[in-house]
Amino acid sequence: MKEYLFTTCLETRDYECDLQGVVNNANYQHYLEYTRHKWLQSRGQSFQQWHEKGIDAMVSEINIKYKSPLHGQEEFLSCLNLHREGARFIFEQDIYRKADMKLCIQATVTIVSVVNGRLSKGDEIAFLLEDVQ
Amino acid sequence: MKEYLFTTCLETRDYECDLQGVVNNANYQHYLEYTRHKWLQSRGQSFQQWHEKGIDAMVSEINIKYKSPLHGQEEFLSCLNLHREGARFIFEQDIYRKADMKLCIQATVTIVSVVNGRLSKGDEIAFLLEDVQ
Amino acid sequence: MKEYLFTTCLETRDYECDLQGVVNNANYQHYLEYTRHKWLQSRGQSFQQWHEKGIDAMVSEINIKYKSPLHGQEEFLSCLNLHREGARFIFEQDIYRKADMKLCIQATVTIVSVVNGRLSKGDEIAFLLEDVQ
Amino acid sequence: MKEYLFTTCLETRDYECDLQGVVNNANYQHYLEYTRHKWLQSRGQSFQQWHEKGIDAMVSEINIKYKSPLHGQEEFLSCLNLHREGARFIFEQDIYRKADMKLCIQATVTIVSVVNGRLSKGDEIAFLLEDVQ
Numbered sequence: 155m156k157e158y159l160f161t162t163c164l165e166t167r168d169y170e171c172d173l174q175g176v177v178n179n180a181n182y183q184h185y186l187e188y189t190r191h192k193w194l195q196s197r198g199q200s201f202q203q204w205h206e207k208g209i210d211a212m213v214s215e216i217n218i219k220y221k222s223p224l225h226g227q228e229e230f231l232s233c234l235n236l237h238r239e240g241a242r243f244i245f246e247q248d249i250y251r252k253a254d255m256k257l258c259i260q261a262t263v264t265i266v267s268v269v270n271g272r273l274s275k276g277d278e279i280a281f282l283l284e285d286v287q
Numbered sequence: 288m289k290e291y292l293f294t295t296c297l298e299t300r301d302y303e304c305d306l307q308g309v310v311n312n313a314n315y316q317h318y319l320e321y322t323r324h325k326w327l328q329s330r331g332q333s334f335q336q337w338h339e340k341g342i343d344a345m346v347s348e349i350n351i352k353y354k355s356p357l358h359g360q361e362e363f364l365s366c367l368n369l370h371r372e373g374a375r376f377i378f379e380q381d382i383y384r385k386a387d388m389k390l391c392i393q394a395t396v397t398i399v400s401v402v403n404g405r406l407s408k409g410d411e412i413a414f415l416l417e418d419v420q
Numbered sequence: 421m422k423e424y425l426f427t428t429c430l431e432t433r434d435y436e437c438d439l440q441g442v443v444n445n446a447n448y449q450h451y452l453e454y455t456r457h458k459w460l461q462s463r464g465q466s467f468q469q470w471h472e473k474g475i476d477a478m479v480s481e482i483n484i485k486y487k488s489p490l491h492g493q494e495e496f497l498s499c500l501n502l503h504r505e506g507a508r509f510i511f512e513q514d515i516y517r518k519a520d521m522k523l524c525i526q527a528t529v530t531i532v533s534v535v536n537g538r539l540s541k542g543d544e545i546a547f548l549l550e551d552v553q
Numbered sequence: 554m555k556e557y558l559f560t561t562c563l564e565t566r567d568y569e570c571d572l573q574g575v576v577n578n579a580n581y582q583h584y585l586e587y588t589r590h591k592w593l594q595s596r597g598q599s600f601q602q603w604h605e606k607g608i609d610a611m612v613s614e615i616n617i618k619y620k621s622p623l624h625g626q627e628e629f630l631s632c633l634n635l636h637r638e639g640a641r642f643i644f645e646q647d648i649y650r651k652a653d654m655k656l657c658i659q660a661t662v663t664i665v666s667v668v669n670g671r672l673s674k675g676d677e678i679a680f681l682l683e684d685v686q
Contacts, residue, residue: 167454168467169311173304173359173601179612180302180582187578188433195493201434202492202572213578217616226306226468227461300587301600306468312479313449320445321566328626334567335439335625346445350483359601360594435579437572439625444568492572 155255156248158233160193163252168226176223182259183216186247189232190263199282208270209278214242215264221257224249230258236283241276242266288388289381291366293326296385301359309356315392316349319380322365323396332415341403342411347375348397354390357382363391369416374409375399421521422514424499426459429518434492442489448525449482452513455498456529465548474536475544480508481530487523490515496524502549507542508532554654555647557632559592562651567625575622581658582615585646588631589662598681607669608677613641614663620656623648629657635682640675641665 164185172178194200201211224230229252236245245263250256267274297318305311327333334344357363362385369378378396383389400407430451438444460466467477490496495518502511511529516522533540563584571577593599600610623629628651635644644662649655666673 167450168457169305169313169450169453171306172302173306173308174604174609175306178302179586179615180579183579183582184433184435187435191434191493200493205573210573213619215616215618216578217614219614220612227457227466300583301590302583302586307471307476312453312482313446316446316449317566317568320568324567324626333626338440343440346486348483348485349445350481352481353479360590360599435571435577438568439570439572439574441572446568 155250156233156235158248159235160189160196161231161233162189162192163229164188164232165229166224166226171226176225179218179220182218182220182249182261185230185232185249186216186218186245186261186263189234189247190245193234197283204279204282209274209282210268211243211265211279212268213263214266215262217262219260221259222251224251224258228253231255238276238280241274243276243279288383289366289368291381292368293322293329294364294366295322295325296362297321297365298362299357299359304359309358312351312353315351315353315382315394318363318365318382319349319351319378319394319396322367322380323378326367330416337412337415342407342415343401344376344398344412345401346396347399349394350396351392351394353392355384357384357391361386364388371409371413374407376409376412421516422499422501424514425501426455426462427497427499428455428458429495430454430498431495432490432492437492442491445484445486448484448486448515448527451496451498451515452482452484452511452527452529455500455513456511459500463549470545470548475540475548476534477509477531477545478534479529480532481528483528485526487525488517490517490524494519497521504542504546507540509542509545554649555632555634557647558634559588559595560630560632561588561591562628563587563631564628565623565625570625575624578617578619581617581619581648581660584629584631584648585615585617585644585660585662588633588646589644592633596682603678603681608673608681609667610642610664610678611667612662613665614661616661618659620658621650623650623657627652630654637675637679640673642675642678 170181231250234247243265247261249258267276267279303310303314364383367380376398380394382391400409400412436443436447497516500513509531513527515524533542533545569576569580630649633646642664646660648657666675666678
């Protein structure tokens with residue numbers, strides 16, 4: 155397994171599965187969002203707090219490669235790395251089934267910062283995150 | 288069919304179905320909420336507007352009897368009646384499969400009004416709805 | 421706090437909250453379903469297994485009293501009790517916010533058993549659950 | 554506006570919005586899926602039918618560019634084009650707010666065909682769709 159900045163262990167829920175008996179594609183986006191929020195929480199911060207300061211972190215682009223489906227009541231590891239490219243913060247997020255460490259999805263999520271309604275250069279987010287270059 | 292104050296025709300979506308091939312129980316609550324919002328919209332109002340005036344309509348109790356399940360890509364009629372019992376506004380909401388008018392669910396949804404954070408007697412909502420006694 | 425047959429600790433996710441900043445009413449039904457599945461899992465069983473044996477546990481009625489809302493990223497305890505009334509299995513399910521043990525919802529969920537497409541007297545479920553009288 | 558193979562008019566629902574008052578990112582994936590199903594339905598076919606014939610159309614990759622958010626109770630046009638690249642079927646899917654035809658998202662969804670559990674060359678899907686080259 156690659157090295158990651160943050161990893162959390164989650165479990166699928168039956169209501170997230172669809173007719174085909176596997177997790178519906180859209181629900182992975184929920185897992186990815188939840189993982190970013192947990193990571194931020196682990197650093198004592200939250201998008202909610204940022205919002206109250208006038209800083210809105212917005213997803214501008216998402217790319218998901220579906221490799222292998224998760225089923226109901228399966229544990230999985232949700233992992234992320236992060237780097238900055240100018241005004242954009244790029245999250246590389248992978249999900250592995252815990253039982254056999256099979257790669258389920260590979261995602262790239264691009265976040266931009268909107269300050270008081272205008273796209274910013276991202277320095278206020280880099281400042282809050284300190285070590286993200 | 289009974290008489291109703293408001294009826295709207297909707298369609299199930301495949302992603303609302305679960306492993307058993309039928310609409311997941313929780314999604315009916317979405318249909319019921321959406322139907323109340325459509326009804327209010329048909330009267331030129333919205334919960335959002337009320338919220339901005341400091342009036343929050345909150346669900347205090349819900350009862351759903353599941354009679355017959357809906358499947359994917361099925362049209363259904365979502366119907367409502369409404370009466371007031373003191374501070375409580377009682378929505379009687381029924382859903383019928385359109386193809387054969389089979390009753391799918393029968394629901395009773397109780398709404399109360401919270402004005403500036405305190406439970407009200409409901410007169411401001413009765414006023415906005417005029418004909419609800 | 422009352423005594424319960426089963427209790428699990430969960431956490432709300434931001435995407436489960438709606439415009440009003442609180443968990444959307446329908447999502448509690450997901451929490452309730454997930455809790456029943458976790459309880460069954462703790463006994464080495466699953467609705468999926470039952471389904472494969474031709475036994476379908478179906479929700480026939482649900483009643484939820486909304487007492488106090490949960491917000492994003494809040495931990496809560498989801499608790500259940502169960503008793504049998506003839507062909508019906510009655511789950512009493514309560515949810516408490518963990519921080520102050522405030523009661524959030526009180527729910528009663530009625531399950532019936534459908535065996536090979538016909539409503540049963542429930543003995544096959546009582547047998548699987550053994551100690552439920 | 555570009556030319557599209559298929560366009561359907563939908564409306565956002567309040568429960569699809571999150572804390573920020575806009576449609577949650579994951580819900581656009583539901584809209585995209587629903588649009589593909591409606592398009593197939595308009596041609597007298599369904600993924601369900603294909604599944605019963607042993608043909609499973611699976612999303613292998615999705616890319617979404619978020620341009621401008623939708624709010625509650627807004628109508629939008631969901632449009633699609635489709636072309637084939639070998640074993641892959643590429644849906645170009647755009648969503649526009651109806652009121653001002655502002656582009657909300659641009660998505661590329663790649664579908665592959667799995668026949669009896671094995672990745673196919675896609676000829677059976679091209680046959681069912683006839684005019685897709």
